[in-house]
Amino acid sequence: SATPSPPIGPALGQRGVNIMGFVKEFNARTEKEVKGTPLPTVITVYQDKSFTFITKTPPATHFIKQAAGITSASKLPGREVAGKITRVQLREIAEKKMKDLNANDLDAATKIIEGSARAMGLNVVDA
Structure with a gap:
């Protein structure tokens, strides 16, 4: 509001x-x-x-934090793990963000969201 x-x-x-x-x-x-x-x-x-x-749709980081159940990203991404997120969750976020992303298809959008998640210090897992 x-x-x-x-x-x-x-x-x-x-x-x-x-x-x-x-x-x-x-x-x-x-x-x-x-x-x-x-x-x-x-x-x-x-x-x-x-x-x-x-x-526009909320920022990808907002959706990523919700899906991973964290309140803030890692202060040292790459060295410190803030949590984990599944590829299914990343795909759902990509579907929500698709109209705001500069991507041709859902796979490309998912890769963009995955990059954001990794930059926040999250591990991406398959299941």
Whole structure:
């Protein structure tokens, strides 16, 4: 849920956008999302101070942390293991993220998500 407090309020206010209008519209459009889920949003502000916005899927790291049952990634990836995640879980995450990833097919998307998981210090297991 969006609030008029920083960082949203100041960013929109300096462009002359009706902050409460944005907050109400954003919250109405995202009410089905789980509270606390980060939603990357691209806001376009026009010269007449009107705006449009597009919400994207939550970051891959959010889904990876949920699937692996961890709260934060490894501070030393490659040396310190933060947890493990299965290839099936990676494929499910890739299916959710497919429209936001620069991948031609699901296998390529799964490899992208797998790379993110490894960079977070997770071991990828088959089962």
